[in-house]
Amino acid sequence: MKYEFLKEPRLQFADGTHICPRKGIATYGVFDRSMSTRRTTINVGGVGSSRCLEALGGWLDRCAKVIEAPEDTNQPNLQAPFCGFTADQGFCSQLAFNSELSRQIRNTDIDEILKIKDRNERVSKAINLYYEEIKFLAQNRVVDVVVCVIPEKLYKKVALEEPVEEEEKLEVSVEVPKELNFRRALKAKAMHLGKPLQLIRAVSLKDKAKGQQDDATKAWNFCTALYYKAGATNPWKLETDPARPSSCAVGIAFYRSRDRQVLNTSLAQIFDELGNGLILRGTPIDMRKDDRVPQLTSQQAYELLTTALNEYRIALRTYPARVAIHKSSNFSNNEIEGLRNAARDLNIDTVDFITIHDSTIRMFREGNYPPYRGSLVSLSDSRHLLYTRGSVWYYQTYPGMYIPQPLDLRIVHSEESPAFLAREILGLTKMNWNNTQFDGKYPVTLGCARKVGEIMKYLDEGEKPHIRYGFYM
The missing domain is CATH 3.30.420.10 (Ribonuclease H-like superfamily/Ribonuclease H)
Structure with a gap:
């Protein structure tokens, strides 16, 4: 038996390398900064209720600025401040979102779905409700990625009850009902429209939400995912040996x-x-x-x-x-x-x-x-x-x-x-x-x-x- 410790692989950014994506982006800028294929403005489409869309707009505005790390953190490298999604540093891009890029789902339609007793029918109706608005944005607006905000009352009825499967479990079960997973099915249904989706719970858009990640960490993960989904290249890559x-x-x-x-x-x-x-x-x-x-x-x-x-x-x-x-x-x-x-x-x-x-x-x-x-x-x-x-x-x-x-x-x-x-x-x-x-x-x-x-x-x-x-x- 032999033990060996491997050093943390370094990542390549625009002007340097670092082991941490957050520190690397904040200090050296996204890797693809100088590439002509990158987007300097990312048009974000939004689908959700009126309150959800207002919350999304507020959250995107907040992500355009620095978000400080929690004051009581004991691990400053783990809970790092968010550098802000701006054209001047870090992501070197900006997020564009307005009423023209959003599609409102009526509360009346949501309430009708909540009344449906059969779960599969309820989930199917919710998928179709979001799909129609995603389809409109994809076909009639210039959007790079579509954020679907799920109200908490709807989330509990169509997503919280999703069956959890073990990864790579391959045994055949007899008379297993067809799985209907809201997130997976919606992404598959909308795939042909050519616009990546980002699904997020409405509660996640609240400041310092209970049971959620700290706001800076949440902004890092949310914005990096949007940047990657909307662009043709990546915010970082592995450092390679040219030899x-x-x-x-x-x-x-x-x-x-x-x-x-x-x-x-x-x-x-x-x-x-x-x-x-x-x-x-x-x-x-x-x-x-x-x-x-x-x-x-x-x-x-x-x-x-x-x-x-x-x-x-x-x-x-x-x-x-x-x-x-x-x-x-x-x-x-x-x-x-x-x-x-x-x-x-x-x-x-x-x-x-x-x-x-x-x-x-x-x-x-x-x-x-x-x-x-x-x-x-x-x-x-x-x-x-x-x-x-x-x-x-x-x-x-x-x-x-x-x-x-x-x-x-x-x-x-x-x-x-x-x-x-x-x-x-x-x-x-x-x-x-x-x-x-x-x-x-x-x-x-x-x-x-x-x-x-x-x-x-x-x-x-x-x-x-x-x-x-x-x-x-």
Whole structure:
């Protein structure tokens, strides 16, 4: 057994690098600041009741200014002040919102929905109510992203009762009713309109709301998500070594249809050095009754990776020299054969296969705090434990609520060292533009694939999924 501590991967911003997205944006500016494709003004559409729209306007006005951190904070790096969404610094852009960019939902219509006793009918009516207003904005107004504000009384009736599923639980249940999830179904229904959605509870727009994050943290996460969803590039990227050949990381995960009778595969690929993600949907998986783990056939694996790498070539006009493939279940021989054949036919020099599980093994540190994020324990040449959640030196605390669980990395085949692969995975946990707290648990390759699957299950086979990750987060 060998222990090694990995330094926190650095992120690249416009004028410098830092380990923290918040500090990096505030000090050095968003990475894409000098790019011609970025938006200096983001037009925000809004859908909600009159009170919700007023609250949204007030919150956006507040986000245009500095929001101080809580006075009683003991972790100034964890609860940092918000730099303000302005054209002069930080995001170097501004948020535009007015009555022309908003669509009001009548309280009468909301009250009618609340009277419906059948939950599925109630949720369906709410989805249609919001969809019609989103559709109007997408087709008749110049908006970059649409914020849907959910009144608390409606939230409790259409969202709070949503069934909670375990990630990656693949057992088939008999006579399971179709899941109807308000957030997922609305995003899927509106996807063809080409405008990313941001759903938010009305209570979250209140100042110092009870049970919510502090206002500065809330502003960081909200504004970063809007910026990413509305733009063509990203607020930060991983610092890379220019001496190393180009590479991309691919995540493969599975999801069931809403009635849980058909198993599909979804794939999320981080397809360029900026972290832009390409989303592809695979073909249905034919599982025998005695199969416990879904597997791709050799041909399915071949087609999935070939399609992904061809899209990479279209984006960057060349193929990567190396591909790292992450999977949340064990690779079968057929999958490895198909993936290797695809890489060989496209002249990819190196393919690494890594299985990433939640580990049941835990380490303990002297004292009351869990092991540091970045702790790597090698149990054998092919099996390693990596703490992506844990005590964070920069935060001077453990920012989680529960005992952290390390990732179990199973290296099936790789030309790289275990420490290199672990550092790469640790870096990919920071490519989540929905959360500016940088200690994410899963690399975006798998975290993204899971979120994609949750929404793709609401798309019919004939519907073409959007390739941008911003439509799923």
